[in-house]
Amino acid sequence: MTPLGRIRRLPLSFQARLMLTVFGFVSLIFVIVAAVTSVMLNSVLEERLSQQVRSLVTEAGPWLIGSGAEDAPRVLDGLQVPPGTVLVLETADGDRSGAFVDDHFQIETLTTSQLAGLKLDRPEGQEQVRTMTVRGLGEFRVQAGEVPGGVVVMGMSTQEVRATIGELLTTITFATAAGLAVLGLAITVVIRQGLKPLRAVAETAQRVARQPLDQGVVSIEERVPAEQADARTEIGQVGAALNTLLDHVDASLTARQRNEERMRTFVADASHELRTPLASIRGYSELSLRDPSLSETTGQSLERIQAQSVRMTGLVEDLLLLARLDEGQELVYGAVDLTRLTLEAVADQRVAGPEHVWRVEVDEAPVIVAGDTARLNQVIANLLANARTHTPAGTTVTASLALDGMGSATRAILRVHDDGPGIDPALQGELFTRFARGDRSRARSTGGTGLGLAIVKAIVDAHHGEIRVTSRPGDTTFEVALPAKPVDPA
Structure with a gap:
């Protein structure tokens, strides 16, 4: 498995998953709001710009009567239009002239290459406004119109609209980042407080899991704090259930310990009591084997009794030793x-x-x-x-x-x-x-x-x-x- 595969399989905590989910949905909402707002605002601003273009064309009408292809700068100078205005005149013979008002209200004549790259369509109606790109100057919302002996195209730059949309998106981005930061802090505090009882349950379970419960005297003192085991909440119910479980386990371990102690005492007492009769059996069997009048069958039986008594004595001694070791006895350091x-x-x-x-x-x-x-x-x-x-x-x-x-x-x-x-x-x-x-x-x-x-x-x-x-x-x-x-x- 690749390291990336291992990273993808790493489990996330509930808090992390909850925060990622909230952040994801909130971020998605902000993105949708920003997209819808920018589209609507762009539409409104472009419509407003189109209306301004129509007004300019209307105002420029008297100035355009009798103008030639070379009169674009003169017309702009007479109109006193705002910065970002462009004017292109084309005669029936195809001659063109154009001018542009910059940010300092200076009139610049369009170059031959700029004019050559323009597509001046014949107007289909007085209300038609479209977008036209002028090399080196950007996009313009323009309206075409007919004048005696030619075509005029007049428009205004969309730079201000684009700048406004850009500022709006920048503002939304920073506001979104700040909002997510505040939201993250608030969610962290709320989730940490909300999961505090669950952490108490986990910590209690871990402390209990580290205790050696398989042998010796065992008493489980660990419990989930009462304030974290409120049965009126879902997580509190888990804490209360764990406390009840620990009570039952503690009682079971205590009962097990009592039974082990009783069994250990029984084994020790029984082993101790069996030593005397086993010693007697072994002694009498040895004494009886010394009788020369014993038959071969009786002698074999006594030898068998002696061997089994020796084996039983060893077993009893071993059991007695184990019982005393369990009680902490039998050692001389x-x-x-x-x-x-x-x-x-x-x-x-x-x-x-x-x-x-x-x-x-x-x-x-x-x-x-x-x-x-x-x-x-x-x-x-x-x-x-x-x-x-x-x-x-x-x-x-x-x-x-x-x-x-x-x-x-x-x-x-x-x-x-x-x-x-x-x-x-x-x-x-x-x-x-x-x-x-x-x-x-x-x-x-x-x-x-x-x-x-x-x-x-x-x-x-x-x-x-x-x-x-x-x-x-x-x-x-x-x-x-x-x-x-x-x-x-x-």
């Missing part, structure tokens, strides 16, 4: 050396997944952040375990750590990259939700609860950090950004 945690986590994964290729890229200087050591260790371990369990043997997994930014804006960037099959694009937006499973996109050797990445995100969020993932076949990267503490080189 201190200075955490992410470099050491990364090196240790990669070393652990080398033992747990020897079929993978493990690499680590860190600087010699330690990367220090403020946070909970155990939880940040859990973040790194979960991301590495996630790469190990969701990729086939032989996949290269690289953990890298670096600093980005300067001063108080410095961030620690932790990346876990693998060259495995990648994540289905349809699932990438759901990876960090609870109980999300990526079975359809990545090969798995073991099962999971679907809470690993949800826990990672909850811990990162609690540390005021960010986590994101980019993935395509052969290139998957999880990136964690955490606020870093500057390290004194000394």
Whole structure:
């Protein structure tokens, strides 16, 4: 698309469109008035000039009797006509003479070339007045008449008429410009005042749109001012309707928050209460497995019970951790050396997944952040375990750590990259939700609860950090950004 095409598609505000419409119609009206006025005035002035020409011809009649072709200057001098008068005499033999009265009442004789360019028609009637152009002098309204032995053409210049029309059009132009300026100022004030409630509605909606309404305690305090929400006006009705809508949304968010808090409390309480019976089940199963008199079938059943109790215990612990993180608990802040945690986590994964290729890229200087050591260790371990369990043997997994930014804006960037099959694009937006499973996109050797990445995100969020993932076949990267503490080189 060309730049001009893009410009044409730019939307105009309602105020701009309204002002353009008003200006367009008013300008059109002024143009029509100016055109009609100029045409009518021109007609009136030309008719008046024609009458003056007829009067001149009538007055000049006695002076023209017995005049020859060379007598045009004498006739004008005797008549004492106004400036702009022209007189042309033509004999039956075709000889011509002509004279013109200039603005200083001086009589000028028309040149041979000027006379040769004139078309002197024989008069068809005493009332006929037409326009004739004289080279170098302009247009004239003239009347032809017959005199003994020839034809006389006498007229007056239309310059004054044209000047009057020009002055009128100039006056109308300046008056139109001034009127449009005043009109534009008045329209701007009126429209701005009229659209003020609508702007208040838009600003309120924009402020509400910038609020994070998807999580946490949310209360919408923004409302359209009461003076801009008068239900007696059309725009005021929009403001009142928005206020009512915001009241309903605020009530819904409050109800949602209460339900989330109840659910969070329930999950925390249930998880806490389930820990004891699960520990008992696990303990009794372990104790029972030590009995040498158990049959093979009973032993297998007890082993199955023990395995499931271990799995259930892990799920309960994860749910309890998420619930406490949601409540802002479970974190014990201190200075955490992410470099050491990364090196240790990669070393652990080398033992747990020897079929993978493990690499680590860190600087010699330690990367220090403020946070909970155990939880940040859990973040790194979960991301590495996630790469190990969701990729086939032989996949290269690289953990890298670096600093980005300067001063108080410095961030620690932790990346876990693998060259495995990648994540289905349809699932990438759901990876960090609870109980999300990526079975359809990545090969798995073991099962999971679907809470690993949800826990990672909850811990990162609690540390005021960010986590994101980019993935395509052969290139998957999880990136964690955490606020870093500057390290004194000394």
